[in-house]
Amino acid sequence: MDTKFLESFLIVAECGSVAEAARRLNMTSAAVAQRIKALEIELGQELVSRVGRTVRPTAAGLAVQRHGPALVRAARDLQAIAAGDIPSGQLRLGATATAMTGLIPHITASLSERFRQIDYFLQPGSSVNLYHAVLAGELDAALIIEPQFPIPKAFGWSTIRQEPLVLLAPADLQVEDVYKTLAEQPFIRYDRNQWGGQIVDRYLRGHSLTVREWAELDALDAIAALVDRGLGVALVPDWAPPWPEGLRLQKFQMEDSEPRNLGVLWANSGPRIAAIRAFVEACEDFP
Structure with missing residues (x-):
């Protein structure tokens, strides 16, 4: 069969x-x-x-x-x-939307050059869903946002990218004070159900900032597109490129922000452990 x-x-x-x-x-x-x-x-x-x-x-x-x-x-x-110890077989991988476009192509291309016996199944999703898919054995590894709770000892974690929060503002908006801008302009919120969105929420609450929220979205590229059209400002992690083409945005890094840690979660054992370890190494070598 x-x-x-x-x-x-x-x-x-x-x-x-x-x-x-x-x-x-x-x-x-x-x-x-x-x-x-x-x-x-x-x-x-x-x-x-x-x-x-x-x-x-x-x-x-x-x-x-x-x-x-x-x-x-x-x-x-x-x-x-x-x-045996040669990385091979199907590697089942998950990745968030930004990791799927910004990291997965480079990492899998690099890995394929060295280990042609590996083939790939790629599943997009939220960090929450992909985390549970790895723990359930449905995925071998996933590029996700680091959870704010301990990871079980049977699984490994490696941070490969830290993404500080940035204020996105339309190109023609005069920004003299980022906090004043956040308080006065319509605010497009990064979904609080997402782990990255929870970092934004902690930042706003930690700085006692009240915003004029009118939308809450889970897609970062959609948020950037709305800001580009002058529909408000947003506080988002500075995710790995590519960003949507043609956007005219101002970007201001929030110096005192908690970064969004993007990394790889993997199972420490199983028949495909050689391929999993090769993938983790490729992730850690990401420039």
């Missing part, structure tokens, strides 16, 4: 759409449908049924959906076990 066909079925079953599964797999819908059909022929059972525009697993499909992930993990682990 080709485990890639099984993985394709599991993604279709999860999202209930061949088109959405194709988008996630970077394939055509026809190619995904062919994989599902080939798997059905091999197993001798119909695995999915169409209901309108959605796809639902049949009874046989539900059984495969329950046991399939373990088979996929076992096949993935077997490749890494056979390679």
Whole structure:
């Protein structure tokens, strides 16, 4: 059995759409449908049924959906076990939105040059969700914001970038005093459900700053775009480039701010530990 066909079925079953599964797999819908059909022929059972525009697993499909992930993990682990201490197999990585664009391309390119036996599964998400995915064994490692609580001893942490808070202001706004600007201008808040947003909230409360908040967003590039259009100011971590192109912004570093620590969280054991350690080293070598 080709485990890639099984993985394709599991993604279709999860999202209930061949088109959405194709988008996630970077394939055509026809190619995904062919994989599902080939798997059905091999197993001798119909695995999915169409209901309108959605796809639902049949009874046989539900059984495969329950046991399939373990088979996929076992096949993935077997490749890494056979390679011994040579980094190989599929490395399942998570990254926040800014890390996915600013760090992951460089790090994985550097790693691929040295270890061509490694292939990658990349999952975007919030630091909170990715943290729990690593602890649950769903991901091998993740580039996230450092949590404000102790990390379990079975997992490792390494800070690779410190991002101070900066005030973003429109290009034509006269800023003589950053605190006065924060108090007087409409304020676009970085979502307090995000660990980075909680750093901003602590800064405002620690400096007894009252802001005229009108929006709260979890996407830093969207916040920067709103500031660019003159819709307010924002306090955000100075995240790794690239930033959205064409923005006309003023950026003022808050000298006394708590930085947002971006780092790598990983599992200290498992069949893919050689590949995980190679990834961590590549992260720590990031310029």
